[in-house]
Amino acid sequence: MYATRSLSFTHQKHIQLHALKGKLLANNRDLETVVSGYGGGGEIKGKASGSVFGGSGSLHGTMKGKIDPVRIRSETLVHEELFLLDETTGQEHSFHFTDWQISCRPDNQIIVVWWNDERRNSVVYVENQSLNQNYQAPAKLSYPNFIGSFEGFLIVLARLFLMMAILAVVWFGADWLFLPTDSFAKVIYYVVKFFVMCGVFGFAWAMSNDIDFAKYCAPTAQRDTAKFEDEISNLIDEVRG
Template sequence: MKTLMASGKEYTLYHTTGKVLSSSKNLSTTVSATGGGNTPVNMRSTTTVHDQIFLMDNTGKEHSFQLQDFDVACREGNEVTVVWAVQKGKKAGDYIAATNHTTNQNFFNIGALRRMYRPTWLIPIALTVVFLYMGSGTSILLAFATWIVFIAYTISKANSFKKEFNTGMYS
């Protein structure tokens, strides 16, 4: 176990390493549409990759993992580690990383990482209210810039985790 601080929140990182007994992959696609009548119809589709991986650890215990949006490349016999993060005070958390030690590849759940590193919404909301209350064109730009900085900060922190991720600590 390892602890991690992310945007003022403490997480405990857990992991399981083992030989892949079997793995499967499937895709699901969700399609949504908006508009119609007098407005143009906008269609959007989202495809989610589902990985199911069965590992046997070095004690002979079997573990199963259902991962979404990782697209883990692995096959029977590969050594794989799956890492998940549980926020302090909670009982469960998200899978955040998987490593195939055999191929030396890392895979990440970027959505879960961004949620971990996202700071509180209170600051950008408060700044937006203050800027919009000021009512000038510049204040509207400042309100918009507040959200750009908020999003850029979150993405930057998640990308830093990916860059600094040390696969050796989980082998």
């Protein structure tokens, strides 16, 4: 069974939401391993003197330098393709997934929900009715962007303000509490303070990314996201039967 709805939001005017319930005909799964490496830079320089003749001899000298270690990282991706049959129309459909790892076998009843606009399409929900299991993609990666340009600008400003506030409090607070009067001690103090501020900057950056500023700076995006999720639930109920 197939159902679709045309949706309109504050900053997304033309979104088509689809849901399909069908019988699984086949599923293919492939593994892809991505290997990347870096490092190995550096150089070795030096001088050597001596003689080698007939496979024997000696060389003397000094060598200086270094070779950076080589680091290798690998990541395995799981690619899946599901072939579904809409039993009400006889139409076959195929869907591609990466790292969903859906448990299924032929003849299972599967529900897939996806959306599309002029630029992209994305699956947001998969349900295996036969196994009573469901899978959802992360909202930040799979949902449409409901945040407008001005709201996005406010979010960036809020993050910068938070980071600057944390850095300012630590910077001036440290001077007020620990700034020495001796000249040599001041040099040591500012060297230590530099490394401390690097750590504080990392903390402020992580904190600014953890806070959901959209909740405060983009209220329309919050409402549109809730509306979108309600439409997904309603469409699932419609095809679930």
